[in-house]
Amino acid sequence: MHPMLKPALRRAWRGRNTVQFGVTPAHAVTLGPVDIATGSFLELLDGTRGLPLLYEEARALDLSERHVDLLLSRLTDAGLLDDPRSAAPDTDALRRRAEVMDRQRPDVASLSIVHPEPGGGLRRMAARRAMRVQVRGAGRVGASIASLLSGAGVGEVEVLDGGRAELWDVAPAGLPPASVGERRDVAARRLVRRSAPGPAPRSAGAGARFDGGAGQPGLSLVVVAPRDGLAVYAPLPDTAAPWIASGTPHLYAGVIEATGVVGPLVLPGGTGCAGCLELHRTDRDSQWPRMLAQWRSGRRGAGPACDLGLATAVAGLAAAHALAFLDGDLPASTGARWEAALPLLDWRSERIGPHADCSCGGTESAREPTRSCRTPAKGDRASGSFPAQDTMAG
Incomplete structure (x- = not known):
């Protein structure tokens, strides 16, 4: 291991003997009391030294190996240490691609904050490259979501849509002006390739876990x-039936009448x-079904009321979720x-929540969803400052 204080978290001294890592309350952690020697040792945790060399440097500062081990343990528990050389086949393959790594460096830094274990950011970035996501829609919102997911390192992003791109489909993060008149799916595939940090790995999709329905495993x-x-605002249950049957998670996102919608994630x-x-x-x-039938069967205008700023905000929020x-x-x-209106x-x-009369089976699950790999919760970590009696003085 080559311990490195996470560079994504800014450091500052709160006083003469307390260090704060991180600016925002969601991710900030304090360490203290810290004496001058320990503070100097913290500067050595830059990922260039293994443990033997760190022990040697510590002795020069009159710090014992036990003190170093205790400090590293506490920094690890607080989610403050990274290991830039963490070894695994998928992370090694990603690390060897210097251009891709440079493109993804801000994303890996963000993941290193959210997932506190050493090497967690790089491992999750490598895991994204083995995933396959399908985006259904290539308008201002859908195409932008697809480009964002591809740019964020998702290995395979498919876009499904019909017809040809119109002028009102164009968006800075989505289809370019040159795509007008092209088939939307063809233009979207080109956008996804252009947005990707590098060629998709051969194994993209191999690690996915759900049957996507309609012959798309x-x-x-x-x-x-x-x-x-x-x-999106009133989705057809029949459209989602194959995803419910196959257990495929799906997220809704869109804009209707100057109102942005993100969710639910089902x-x-x-x-x-x-x-x-x-x-x-x-x-x-009780009149909702009557009105919904009229809206679904009625004639629509040539262009939707889809403000560019709102569409981009919805796409960004949906991609982040x-x-x-x-x-x-x-x-x-x-x-x-989540909804927001102009x-x-x-x-x-x-x-x-699940409805008792729905056939999806959601009401059969009495507990909250537990698909999470992160412990402790972020709030627990943020409040878990080192107590004053746990001195880090040498």
């Missing part, structure tokens, strides 16, 4: 982002689905919907 996630925002059998959403709305409003799920966490859209953009959430 191995999907890690489906992102439902159709150009018609009504299909975990089949564990959270509310599109059918549950429709049943809950019918419980609250999708990546959090792929990395092993449960984002706030799990079993919930002009105030006040994001609000609504829980969407």
